[in-house]
Amino acid sequence: MTQQRKVILEEVRKMHTHPTADEVYEAVRKRLPKVSLGTVYRNLDILSKEGYIRKIDQAYPQMRFDSNTEDHYHVVCMVCGRVDDIPFEPPKDELDELEKRIIQVSKYTILGHNLEFLGLCPVCRKSRGDSLEEKIKEINS
């Protein structure tokens, strides 16, 4: 845990705004003016792999498009990025209920939601016979 890493973690912990890398960089720079953006990215990555922080929504490195405009959910393969539909009806009642509670508490206007499941597609699950644990390590590397 270097000085830079320590400061980066401290700053992320201080910020309750779910900062972007750039926002972290700006905050860290006030304490370590010579720090580079590369170092911030590198350490945010390390810190998230070590479980100190979490990346929010890294599921889609690229934008994807869907000609089905109905409400439905997806499973995303964390290895190959493949996206499949989930052939279930959304649990609409539960989600509507949640949306109502959010509106009451947070003062947000809620316009919709995303629910996606992350995992391994059948192909990636089987490839090279690796164990599930090794797969998960691979995803996090």
Place this chain on the structure above:
Amino acid sequence: MTQQRKVILEEVRKMHTHPTADEVYEAVRKRLPKVSLGTVYRNLDILSKEGYIRKIDQAYPQMRFDSNTEDHYHVVCMVCGRVDDIPFEPPKDELDELEKRIIQVSKYTILGHNLEFLGLCPVCRKSRGDSLEEKIKEINS
């Protein structure tokens, strides 16, 4: 609806793989060899604004970081990108139930899920006194 736009839409409708822009470009190029990637992006954008297709997960243009590594959900402001925590327990039973059904049907190995609510934060909701409908238009422009 130009020829290019029509072909792009047809190809997205043919592909049930939730293609990336590049994959659409490759497919369209087989029919319109001179089409440019810029045109594909422009038209995918237009088609999604007109409701013919959907972009999957456009919530986070940038990666964000969270020092709270516990399972919890977020609301994302579609105008300013602000992310807030939802102060509710996840509806764990329903989601576990859903995960089980997905495993049965899709053969995916499910490792987790994202559930996020999209809307307008209190600040953006109020700014300039616009109506909600105008706000939504603004988001889609």
Place this chain on the structure above:
DNA sequence: ATAACTGCAAACGTTTTGCCAGCAT
């Protein structure tokens, strides 16, 4: 001595934009 790490700058991949020409209203 060795390994991990930094700052810096360049590279990268995806997406957006500016420009000018062409097409449709």
Place this chain on the structure above:
DNA sequence: ATGCTGGCAAAACGTTTGCAGTTAT
């Protein structure tokens, strides 16, 4: 004529990487 659209190329954006020097064991 006017405005939307296309192709092309360049720019922009967020992120990653190579390198040479530094720091900490």
